[in-house]
Amino acid sequence: xxxxxxxxxxxxxxxEGGFNRARIIESIHEMPANANQLAERLELDYKTIRxxxxxxxxxxxxxxxxxxxxxxxxxxxxxxxxYELFEEIWVKSGKNQLNKTDDRK
Numbered sequence: 001x002x003x004x005x006x007x008x009x010x011x012x013x014x015x016e017g018g019f020n021r022a023r024i025i026e027s028i029h030e031m032p033a034n035a036n037q038l039a040e041r042l043e044l045d046y047k048t049i050r051x052x053x054x055x056x057x058x059x060x061x062x063x064x065x066x067x068x069x070x071x072x073x074x075x076x077x078x079x080x081x082x083y084e085l086f087e088e089i090w091v092k093s094g095k096n097q098l099n100k101t102d103d104r105k
Contacts, residue, residue, distance in 0.1 A: 004082045005089070007059060012086070013093035020044060021052050022090050025075070028062060029083065032074045 012018040023042055027033065033041065039049045053073060056062040063076045079086060090096045 001082055001085060004078060005085055007061070008082075008086055008089045009093075011055070011059060011061065012089055012095065017052055017055070018093065019095045020048065021056060022086075022093075022095060024049070024052055024056065025061065025079070025086060026090075028073050028075055032072050034066075034070060034072055036069065038073070 012022045015021075020042070024038060027038060027041055035046060035049050035053060038044075038053075039046045042049070053062065057064065057073075060076050061079050062073050065072050065074065075083070
């Protein structure tokens with residue numbers, strides 16, 4: 001879990017796009033979705049969503065099923081097991097308090 005904790009601090013708290021990545025994680029936790037659904041749900045540009053999904057997938061935070069536009073995103077088994085750690089870091093980072101229009105990168 002130490003490696004996951006360090007990774008989440010970097011993905012969420014230490015990077016400019018951490019706010020939106022955390023929002024994506026929360027949204028997928030509530031209900032898996034494809035990129036278009038996430039863009040609509042979070043009111044973000046589709047390309048922005050795709051960028052953050054790429055970062056999260058590359059770092060094994062999310063997993064996928066399907067292909068192309070129908071590709072669905074889910075939390076990885078690693079994050080499912082450590083979701084409370086994500087919640088802790090999300091709160092400690094203070095980014096969960098930001099207005100969602102403050103950081104749309």
